[in-house]
Amino acid sequence: MKHLLIILLACGACGDNIKPGTGSGSDTPSSPLSYTDPSGGKLRLVRDTTNTSTTSIVLDLVVGAAPLTGYSVGFDLPLDDTRVTLGDFTPGSALDPGSAPVAAKAALPQQGPLAHELVTALSQKGSGTGAVATDTQLAAGTKLYSIELRLVPQAPVGVVFDGTASGFILPSDGMRDRLGNTVVDAKDVAIGKLAIVKPD
Amino acid sequence: MAPDDASSHWHTIAAAALPTNEQLEANRIARARASGEDQEPFFEHYSDVETDTTGGSVLTHTDEKVFVATPSGDSYTLTLISQDFTSAAGTGVTNVTASRKFAGLYGAVGAVSAQPFYVTTTGNTPATWTVVQPVHPTGTNARLLGASSIDFPPVLPVGKNPGDIFIGAFTNIVNDGTVPPDDKGRLWRTTDHGQTWTSIVGNDPTHRLPNVPIYVVKYDPVTPTTIYAGTDIGVYFTTDDGVTWNRMGDNFPMIPVRDLYVAKNQEFIRAATYGRGLWEIYPSATANQGSPGNGDYDRNLVIDWVDVGAMSARLGVTPAMTTPPYYSWILDMTPTSDPPVAAIDDGDLNALLGTFGGHP
Numbered sequence: 001m002k003h004l005l006i007i008l009l010a011c012g013a014c015g016d017n018i019k020p021g022t023g024s025g026s027d028t029p030s031s032p033l034s035y036t037d038p039s040g041g042k043l044r045l046v047r048d049t050t051n052t053s054t055t056s057i058v059l060d061l062v063v064g065a066a067p068l069t070g071y072s073v074g075f076d077l078p079l080d081d082t083r084v085t086l087g088d089f090t091p092g093s094a095l096d097p098g099s100a101p102v103a104a105k106a107a108l109p110q111q112g113p114l115a116h117e118l119v120t121a122l123s124q125k126g127s128g129t130g131a132v133a134t135d136t137q138l139a140a141g142t143k144l145y146s147i148e149l150r151l152v153p154q155a156p157v158g159v160v161f162d163g164t165a166s167g168f169i170l171p172s173d174g175m176r177d178r179l180g181n182t183v184v185d186a187k188d189v190a191i192g193k194l195a196i197v198k199p200d
Numbered sequence: 201m202a203p204d205d206a207s208s209h210w211h212t213i214a215a216a217a218l219p220t221n222e223q224l225e226a227n228r229i230a231r232a233r234a235s236g237e238d239q240e241p242f243f244e245h246y247s248d249v250e251t252d253t254t255g256g257s258v259l260t261h262t263d264e265k266v267f268v269a270t271p272s273g274d275s276y277t278l279t280l281i282s283q284d285f286t287s288a289a290g291t292g293v294t295n296v297t298a299s300r301k302f303a304g305l306y307g308a309v310g311a312v313s314a315q316p317f318y319v320t321t322t323g324n325t326p327a328t329w330t331v332v333q334p335v336h337p338t339g340t341n342a343r344l345l346g347a348s349s350i351d352f353p354p355v356l357p358v359g360k361n362p363g364d365i366f367i368g369a370f371t372n373i374v375n376d377g378t379v380p381p382d383d384k385g386r387l388w389r390t391t392d393h394g395q396t397w398t399s400i401v402g403n404d405p406t407h408r409l410p411n412v413p414i415y416v417v418k419y420d421p422v423t424p425t426t427i428y429a430g431t432d433i434g435v436y437f438t439t440d441d442g443v444t445w446n447r448m449g450d451n452f453p454m455i456p457v458r459d460l461y462v463a464k465n466q467e468f469i470r471a472a473t474y475g476r477g478l479w480e481i482y483p484s485a486t487a488n489q490g491s492p493g494n495g496d497y498d499r500n501l502v503i504d505w506v507d508v509g510a511m512s513a514r515l516g517v518t519p520a521m522t523t524p525p526y527y528s529w530i531l532d533m534t535p536t537s538d539p540p541v542a543a544i545d546d547g548d549l550n551a552l553l554g555t556f557g558g559h560p
Contacts, residue, residue: 072510074509076502076505097512103508104508105556107557108557112559113559114504121504123512124512126512126513126516126525126544131515169254172505176506178513179524
């Protein structure tokens with residue numbers, strides 16, 4: 001009986017369905033959520049390496065290798081929401097969205113014109129609590145906000161989104177200044193590849 | 201660009217700096233002779249290909265063919281994308297238009313009444329464009345002369361495909377020498393990709409599009425029931441899909457309007473006139489009077505980061521603001537008093553965030 005139990009546990013990650021939290025059993029459990037950082041880009045969506053969860057992944061939108069000066073930022077990213085759900089959205093302080101209300105939000109709508117797209121936005125405010133009425137200079141590598149994507153239990157192996165695919169351009173994303181001029185357009189936002197893989 | 205003030209009046213812009221047509225033509229000829237290029241084709245009109253999301257493509261034409269010019273470094277690469285329209289005697293093209301919403305949908309205006317328009321849905325892929333049937337305003341085989349402009353609606357009814365519906369404008373009379381009847385006029389629409397036509401000048405004689413030459417027609421880029429017509433006596437518009445028409449704004453002279461540009465976000469309209477320069481009007485500027493906005497600043501029918509950024513940048517802005525970013529009535533979603541006070545405030549941002557990721 002004990003032998004059978006060990007076999008069942010060992011096969012917990014067999015097949016195409018992944019159970020959240022079933023790692024390899026080592027001290028640092030591997031995650032079925034695999035993200036490949038993109039190369040280049042004036043804005044980049046990269047993995048937050050401080051996150052070690054096996055059931056979620058945190059992605060940061062950061063400034064690329066060159067400094068930028070802007071006021072608002074965001075993107076609409078189509079993804080496979082049968083594999084992940086939206087977790088916490090954490091605005092950064094480099095572009096201060098203020099408070100009451102916070103001029104930042106993320107959503108993963110299930111219906112409507114942006115259904116199955118990760119929709120994010122962050123902006124400074126022209127007036128009100130925490131207002132910053134001018135464009136802000138952002139150093140290379142500055143984190144603008146973080147998005148947590150959580151693994152759907154029993155999610156099948158496969159691609160969640162792939163910004164590295166040939167010809168991939170987001171339908172809407174980038175950065176603008178306070179007057180609405182484009183600072184970074186869609187083709188200059190680098191998105192990596194998120195997939196669900198069999199854990200080690 | 202936002203308007204530099206808020207009114208329903210037409211304003212002249214840069215008229216004094218504009219050279220005359222004769223000066224432009226003289227300059228062109230001088231340059232062509234100096235460079236030995238006088239045998240090169242002369243491009244007559246341009247149309248921005250807004251559906252090219254990478255930016256920069258421009259549709260253009262000679263009197264024979266249509267080309268697309270795509271950015272290539274510091275210059276453009278020209279690609280021939282149509283047949284030679286002069287292969288049949290007397291034919292040719294006189295104008296081009298690219299759909300603002302449907303990629304690959306282009307139209308050209310023909311030089312003869314038997315072939316008033318040509319349409320393609322294959323975009324920048326070279327193809328033989330479809331020849332559109334002539335307009336018969338009097339119920340006979342007599343054809344309406346002087347096709348001048350073509351435009352495509354921004355959205356389509358269920359069951360219709362890009363290229364099925366478009367409007368054609370005309371400047372001339374019927375080829376039997378008669379003037380088209382007033383209730384038929386010179387603005388027509390097809391819903392069967394140019395096989396048959398229906399007049400859209402309206403039936404009400406007091407609110408009918410005048411039976412004068414129409415040089416240009418433009419759909420509103422968001423609302424398909426709003427249409428603008430540049431006529432021999434100014435700009436007219438309809439907001440009920442051609443049932444009724446009215447002269448647009450005030451302070452505009454009775455002069456021919458040869459071209460129109462309607463801003464993608466509906467905030468302004470520019471008119472190019474014959475002899476009186478460029479004019480501009482801000483049709484939404486007074487709409488805040490009892491008409492709450494929906495927050496869709498870029499009028500793309502979704503609420504996303506662009507709208508949040510536009511509204512956040514305008515928090516605290518009222519119509520009295522004289523420096524950009526200016527007040528935009530479409531961002532004023534929640535009146536804060538009765539009568540409403542026009543201002544972009546926290547209530548508007550809360551309302552916008554409540555619809556974030558969805559429809560306006």
